[in-house]
Structure formats: C-alpha cells, structure tokens
Amino acid sequence: MTRRRSPYPYWFVLPAAVVFTVLFLVPTLASLWFSLTRWDLFTASFIGLDNYRQFFKEPFLVQGLVNTVIYAALTSVSKSVLGLLLAVLLTSGILWQSFLRAVIFFPVLVSTIGVGITFTALMHPTRGAINIGLAAIGIHGPAWLSNPELALYSVAFIDLWKGIGLATLIYIAGLAAISPDYYEAARIDGATRVQQFWRVTVPLVRPATVTVVTLSLIGGLRSFDIIWATTRGGPGFASDVLASVIYKQYQAGFYGLATAGNVILFALIALIILPLTWWFNKREIDL
Amino acid sequence: MTRRQRNSGLIAMAVAFVIFILPFAFTFLMAVKTKKEAALMLFSWPTEWHFWDNFTEVIQARNYMLLLAYFNSTVITVAAVSGLIVMGAMVGYVLQRRPSGWNKVIYAGVLMGLIVPPAVVPTIWVLQGLGLFKSLTGMVLIQIAYGLAFSVLLYRSFIATIPRDLDEAAIIDGAKPWAIFFKVILPLLKPVTVTLITVQSIAIFNDFTNPLYYLPGKENVTVQLTLFNFQSQFQSQFNLLFMNILLVTIPPLIVFVFFNRQIVAGMTAGAVKG
Numbered sequence: 001m002t003r004r005r006s007p008y009p010y011w012f013v014l015p016a017a018v019v020f021t022v023l024f025l026v027p028t029l030a031s032l033w034f035s036l037t038r039w040d041l042f043t044a045s046f047i048g049l050d051n052y053r054q055f056f057k058e059p060f061l062v063q064g065l066v067n068t069v070i071y072a073a074l075t076s077v078s079k080s081v082l083g084l085l086l087a088v089l090l091t092s093g094i095l096w097q098s099f100l101r102a103v104i105f106f107p108v109l110v111s112t113i114g115v116g117i118t119f120t121a122l123m124h125p126t127r128g129a130i131n132i133g134l135a136a137i138g139i140h141g142p143a144w145l146s147n148p149e150l151a152l153y154s155v156a157f158i159d160l161w162k163g164i165g166l167a168t169l170i171y172i173a174g175l176a177a178i179s180p181d182y183y184e185a186a187r188i189d190g191a192t193r194v195q196q197f198w199r200v201t202v203p204l205v206r207p208a209t210v211t212v213v214t215l216s217l218i219g220g221l222r223s224f225d226i227i228w229a230t231t232r233g234g235p236g237f238a239s240d241v242l243a244s245v246i247y248k249q250y251q252a253g254f255y256g257l258a259t260a261g262n263v264i265l266f267a268l269i270a271l272i273i274l275p276l277t278w279w280f281n282k283r284e285i286d287l
Numbered sequence: 288m289t290r291r292q293r294n295s296g297l298i299a300m301a302v303a304f305v306i307f308i309l310p311f312a313f314t315f316l317m318a319v320k321t322k323k324e325a326a327l328m329l330f331s332w333p334t335e336w337h338f339w340d341n342f343t344e345v346i347q348a349r350n351y352m353l354l355l356a357y358f359n360s361t362v363i364t365v366a367a368v369s370g371l372i373v374m375g376a377m378v379g380y381v382l383q384r385r386p387s388g389w390n391k392v393i394y395a396g397v398l399m400g401l402i403v404p405p406a407v408v409p410t411i412w413v414l415q416g417l418g419l420f421k422s423l424t425g426m427v428l429i430q431i432a433y434g435l436a437f438s439v440l441l442y443r444s445f446i447a448t449i450p451r452d453l454d455e456a457a458i459i460d461g462a463k464p465w466a467i468f469f470k471v472i473l474p475l476l477k478p479v480t481v482t483l484i485t486v487q488s489i490a491i492f493n494d495f496t497n498p499l500y501y502l503p504g505k506e507n508v509t510v511q512l513t514l515f516n517f518q519s520q521f522q523s524q525f526n527l528l529f530m531n532i533l534l535v536t537i538p539p540l541i542v543f544v545f546f547n548r549q550i551v552a553g554m555t556a557g558a559v560k561g
Binding site for chain 2: 089
C-alpha cells in the first residue's frame, strides 16, 4: 500500500523558498564574509576587522550611526504620539471626519522622492513658502535643510509629515477594536475624558502601539530615500544616516566598507527591535 | 452632531488644509508655471498657465525617457505583484494547512524578511553571478524576494478563515493538490488578493532605493529614478521637475480613489492582533 500523499505538498513552498534564499538569505550570509574583506566585486582579500575599525574610527561614519538612532527615535515617538491623538480626534465623530482621514493618509501613498523635492523647495531659507509664511507672522525662519544643526530634524519632520497617516490609520483600527462597554463603565464611575484616555484608551490600544512603534522604528533605522531626496546626508555629513553612508561608500567603490555598514545596520536593528519585542510581549502577560 | 464636533471639525480642517493640502497645491501650481516664474519658487498663482506646454515638454525630455520609465515601472510592478500573489499564497496555504517542524523554519524566514535590511552589495554580486544585474527580470525577482514576508503573513491569516471542508470535498472528488489550490482555494482568496495588489503595487511603483542599486543604466530607468535624474538636469527648470512629480503622483492617486478600503485593510493588518 502506498502512503497517501499530503494534499498540501511542500513543493508549493519551493518557488518562494528559492527566490528568497538566492536573493535574500545568500546575500545576507555573504555580507558577513565580505564585510571582512577589501572587495571589488571580483576579488576579495581578507583584512579581518579593518572595515569595522574604520567605521568606528572615522568621525563622519560614527556620526551617521548616531544620526540613525536619533532619526529613528524621533520619527517613531512622534508618529506614535501624534498618530494616537489624531486617531482619537478622527474617531470622535467630528465634521468631515472621513475626508480628513483621507487627507492625512494620502501622503503615505505618494512618491517619497516627489515629497522630498517639494519640501526642499518649501523649506528654502529665503524664498520657501514656509519661511515666507513665518515672516508674515513675524518669525524669522531658519535655513531648515542647510543649517547643519537643524537638517536632520527637518528631514525627520518631512518623514513625520509623510508617515503620520499610516500611524493614524493603524491606531484608528486599534481604537475600533476597543469595546464601548469600557468607556461606558468608566463614565458611570465618573471618569473625565482625560481619565478615560489615560485609563482606557492608552492601555487597550496597546497592540496598535506595538505595531506603530515597531514598524516606524524599523522604517526609521533603514530610512534612505527621503534623506537622499532632500539633503543627501549634508550639509557635510550633518544628516547622514547608515543607509546613506552605505550608498556613498558603494558609489565610491568601497564595497567591503559598504557591506560592513550593512552588517552594522542589521546589528543595530536587531539590538533595538528584539529587546523591544521581548519587552512588549512580557508586558502583555502582566496585563 | 454636537456643536463641539462641528467646531473641532472646522479647526481640524483648517489645520489639515495648511499642513497637508497646501504642499500638493504648491506642486500643482509649480507644474503649470513658466520656467522663469517657477524658478522664483514662490507660492503664488501662476500669471500664465502652461500646463500643456510643460506636460509635452516633460514627456519629450531626454528622448521620451518618462514614457520608457512608465513602461519599465509597469512591467516590474505587474510581474512582481503577480509573483507575490502566487508564491505568497502557496506558502501561506501550506503554512496554515500543514502544521510541521518546517513551519518554524518558514516563520524564521518571514521574520528575517520583515526585519533584516537587504545586504545591497552582496546582492549585486549574486545578481551579477546569475547574469541578472541591470535587468528587469532581476528587479522583479528582487521585489518578490523583499515582498514575500508580508504576502505570506497576509495570506496565512486569511486562509485560516477558509473552512478545511472545502479542501476535503475536493480531495474526495479526486482533485490533485495543485488543482485544489488553483481552482478552489486561490479564487476564494480574492478579497485579500485585491488588498495585496493595491498595497504592493503602490510600494513597488514608488520604490526608489532598489532600482537605484540594482537597475542602473538609462534604458532601465523607472519613474522614481526619472525624478532623481531630472532633479539635476532640471535645476533651472522647476516647472518641468514639478510636472514630473505631478505625473508620478497620479497612479497612486487613482488607486487610492478606487481602492481606499482595500489599502486600509492591508496596511492595518496585524494592528489589532499585534
């Protein structure tokens, strides 16, 4: 008697597994080796940890690393805080609610490069609409993108502008999953709106918070196109992040160094996301 | 609607208008100005409307590069999304229907796909080895590899809602595994497939970084790269640059208008369960 074959054969997984292995897993594993070499795509000579040493010695490379963390923290905190507040506002039955949701969400879908170019024009120190608008109310606006102290934060703001719609959307879905009974019980107990927000909304919308924070942290740490479309990491190296450093090293032909940057980016993401996920899961049990 | 709800709506609308609508209005106004007027970069009403002139000039620029870019981007998007549908659904199906030790391996792969940043230079090295560097085929396969994790998760959770009785009825009728999947299961996945198509096609159409690395060369240009190329070429021709932005923004706008609900479903998947 022949054994009956499963109606769910493993060869169904094969096409996906081949593509994923060849174009994602193999390069990822290979990066560990190539980051230890001087490499021109054809020949690689082993140089030990020199690439990594260089990465942590060159001040502009270190700054890229620091900027990456600042940028990711800023964008993910601002997206989750503002996203939750906007979601609460946009589920409270205000006038033009669904139109407002659409308006806030639309930038998520448009070209990042297009947004970057538009804001570069809007943020022009003298002729940009932002500073002209500020001048009209008596504020002397700064050079948003060409001031080294400010450039990274301005780019983070553009990122927030483009991404806030997604955070809001996720929070709206999260709020919809909270049973109205909780609010009713809180009202009967005499809780004010503010108390309801802190005692009911914030704890119960946690799954959405986890999603927003995790997604925007991963996105923020890997962020490249918005920076490339606005400042290209400049002025100088003031707004460089790991992803733009990797691209610059790649362009300059330092493939080993670029790959070491990639491994560092991977390590950084793992170091931040894995403990965070563990912490989020642990807190879930406490609830 | 209470007075409070009306007033907060009015205030929110005013704020949203300034913050979210004006930048788009600015893009549009810049796109219809003359070269000289656009160079001022002011947020002003155009004195002359040059919509049509600018439109034709952008299309014709660099030997119709924008049309070629539209063609390339469309080919990449359609092919990659088709691949993601079939491959993602097949993995999600086996993953959900056949519990085994292999599932842990698949989940590990999915988790990596979601978190690990692609190692770009080694990927170029692999693509060169396969003869796929600078080719549309290579770009399509890259987009599939990077989008698989999301597709598998989306399909797996949807397949969990499809009763096994359907598979079993087909098995009793003597259907082969591939026939059960393609004729019974895949058609039932239509709602989630539409979601996947909208979300992934926008993501792939808007992708800039991957074509920048894996698809250099004039003949391979994609729409996002035209913006980037024109940024230096049109330094003194902001009207054309912004017309280009406008043209690149239209496809997502159309998808948004018709598939708003599916996009919302796709992008919030997992938000409730965590």
